[in-house]
Amino acid sequence: MKNIELIPRDKLDLERAEAAVAAGYPAVAPILPELMEWMQDMNWPVARALQALLAGIGSPLEPHIRRVLESDDLIWKYGVLRWIVAESPELIAIFTPDLQRLSMQANVAEQAEELDVLAHEILQKFC
Known part of the structure; x- marks a missing residue:
């Protein structure tokens, strides 16, 4: 409830x-x-x-973060990655494939919001 x-x-x-x-x-x-x-x-x-x-x-938040990452709201994605995922080793482990994709294959819009840079920093610092 x-x-x-x-x-x-x-x-x-x-x-x-x-x-x-x-x-x-x-x-x-x-x-x-x-x-x-x-x-x-x-x-x-x-x-x-x-x-x-x-x-x-941690992991119970996965489906909710996944919904954000599948959205078109790049600023929301950035905030969730920076302030939630990056602060949780458990979530970093869960979202490592997503972070790797952003780090190496971000689209133009994701690059414009520096999601590729953020993903690389999270991977470098925590993995």
Whole structure:
């Protein structure tokens, strides 16, 4: 059952973001899709508040990260790779093939957002 009291209502809703962090995983498992939506812009205060919680979840976050990586939102991809995947050895291991593809075969749009550079840095630092 989803606890909607843990889902931020807007980018400044630190009270709910902090409540989600305090509840921790697995309490936030039903609302992971909604929490991941707040990672679309790391300039949002709720994104910064949720970052460590999400990075610490590990493999249960895989399908939610996969959805981001399959999207066309390059800034969201960058943020998720930089602030969640790169902070979790478990997620780096899971997404190593994706990071390798980005590092060696990024498309023009991905290169423009420097996803190739970020992927290379993550692989170099953690693998």
